[in-house]
Amino acid sequence: MKFSKHLIAAALTTMCVVNAFAQNVTITDAWARATVQGQKATGAFMKITAKDNAKLVGVSSPVAGVAEIHEMKMDKDVMKMAALPNGLDLPAGKAVELKPGSYHVMLMDLKAPLVKDTTVPLTLTLQDAKGVKSTVALKVLVGMQPPMMQSHDHSTHNHIEHNHGDHKP
Numbered sequence: 001m002k003f004s005k006h007l008i009a010a011a012l013t014t015m016c017v018v019n020a021f022a023q024n025v026t027i028t029d030a031w032a033r034a035t036v037q038g039q040k041a042t043g044a045f046m047k048i049t050a051k052d053n054a055k056l057v058g059v060s061s062p063v064a065g066v067a068e069i070h071e072m073k074m075d076k077d078v079m080k081m082a083a084l085p086n087g088l089d090l091p092a093g094k095a096v097e098l099k100p101g102s103y104h105v106m107l108m109d110l111k112a113p114l115v116k117d118t119t120v121p122l123t124l125t126l127q128d129a130k131g132v133k134s135t136v137a138l139k140v141l142v143g144m145q146p147p148m149m150q151s152h153d154h155s156t157h158n159h160i161e162h163n164h165g166d167h168k169p
Contacts, residue, residue, distance in 0.1 A: 024051030025090070025126055030140045031147050032107065033100075034116040042114055043070075044105035044122060044140055045098045050090035057087035057133065058125035065109030067122075072101050081106075087127070099146075114142045 030046035048056065059067045068083045079101075088103055090096050098104045105122070107114075114120055119139040127133045141147055 025049065025054065025136065027124070027136065027138065029146060030122070030138055032105075032114055032120055032122070032140050032142050034142050034144050035110060035114045037113055039113065040110050041106065041108040042110065043100065044107060044120075045100065045146065046105075046140075047095045047097050048090055048124075049095045050092060050126075053092045053129045054090040055087040055127045056090060056096075056124060057127045059105050060123045060125075061107055061121055063111055063114065063120045064107035065111065066106075067108070068106045069103070070106040071103050090126075116143055118142050 026049045028047045028049075030044070032044040033042045035042045044059075044061075056069055059069055061067050069088050070081055071084055071088075072079060072081045074080075083106070084103075088096065096103065119141055122138045122140045124136045124138070125133055126136065
């Protein structure tokens with residue numbers, strides 16, 4: 001029982017840290033598409049809502065050699081995908097959905113297949129309007145389609161760490 005109380009306290013503390021340092025960002029419905037043996041790339045998806053204007057400027061994961069923020073869009077009659085080298089704007093109070101066929105996190109040079117019903121660590125780097133960067137670490141569910149849970153707040157996941165050492169004076 002003591003362990004559960006400590007786990008709950010740690011989760012609440014983590015939630016407060018995220019609110020204080022990660023531009024008041026809420027991440028919901030996060031998932032990554034499962035892969036098969038030999039597949040070297042996949043996507044991760046989620047909804048991100050920032051209280052204040054912010055930007056998603058980076059992403060990393062130990063399961064991938066390369067992780068990038070991508071956009072898919074129609075160019076005339078051709079669907080094109082490209083990295084967003086300047087990041088993805090997160091307008092204040094507006095949910096930005098990363099989903100198949102649109103904005104998404106691209107995980108490339110996978111080190112092993114992503115197996116359905118497991119989780120993978122994913123670290124998002126956010127930047128506020130003043131240029132202050134912070135990170136949010138998530139455990140993202142792996143599946144073949146979006147999870148059925150609605151508006152599942154990331155604060156209930158097992159966070160690895162929150163690195164807020166990139167603050168500018």
